[in-house]
Amino acid sequence: MGDAVLLPIIDLSAEDRLSTVKRIRQACMEYGFFYLVNHGIEEELFKRVFDESKKFFTLPLQEKMKVKRNNYRGYTEMYDEKLDPSVKSKGDLKESFYVGPSEDAKNSNLNQWPSEALVTRLIDHLGPSLMDNFDLGFSSNLQWKRSAGKRLLSLVALALDLEEDFFEKVGAYPPMGFLRLLHYPGESTALNDEIYGASSHSDYGMITLLATDGIPGLQACICQKKDSHPQVWEDVPHVKGAFIINVGDMTERWTNCLFRSTLHRVIATGQERYSVAFFLEPKSDCVVECLKTCCSETSPPRFPPIRSGDYLEERYRLTYASLKI
């Protein structure tokens, strides 16, 4: 394992908002990663989500394959994805289960559900609190307005000297929220196999909230730019009750790289591991373009404006392009 990095711990319920906003700005510029505590989601709920996730991944493969990935929702088996196409392996070790927003009109019926029973359990157990806090498209806009995700995005807007409702105004929210249950089987791999739990990548959306189970494996390339070589990896340890937050590519594009969408990966440690990631992505038709405050004559925009849906589609495509499918 590498050295563990000491990331800032941000308290979402802190009264001194100004100081929270400053710390978020600093964390997003320096690391692209931080921990979020006092986010209002009870530990008991985390436990139930992890329990449900374990029940799902313990099902026989043939059961899980009944809800095989379709349009980036549903079950992806081991080696079905390769987040870093340059890695010479047959794919990433992880298996996962994606749930996307049901309010997204174009994709309204795309979610793949394992069985009536599991749907009921997930909805019972993930919600109402999780739905309230994360908004998976099952809940109304009203619930989203009170959510941890929304509070976090308001603070990110303030951290960029923007109005609190900036993301709302540009049409980025209520965002699309993709929930992903992840399971890293505890298989040991040969050292020279170049097999990762999840190979190196940056997240595609605005911001990611990640809950981990305490088993190590997550690493981030904190002190380097994306294209530096050789890469130096630092462990991102689990902090009890905290979400690990990381900036995604959309925010990096909006901010002309002021906020970093940091490369990260999960190494195969031989220990079984579970995590739950919640990706907040701008709505498909939101155009993401460099903020006026983040460019100047001497520092022109590094990325052209792009429709969020087009960017995400391309990134997903590349994740699977290097595989056999």
Ligand SMILES: O=C(O)CCC(=O)C(=O)O
């Ligand atoms: O499982 C983890 O700790 C990280 C997962 C991750 O980076 C991802 O799914 O994008």
Ligand SMILES: [Fe+2]
């Ligand atoms: Fe990630």
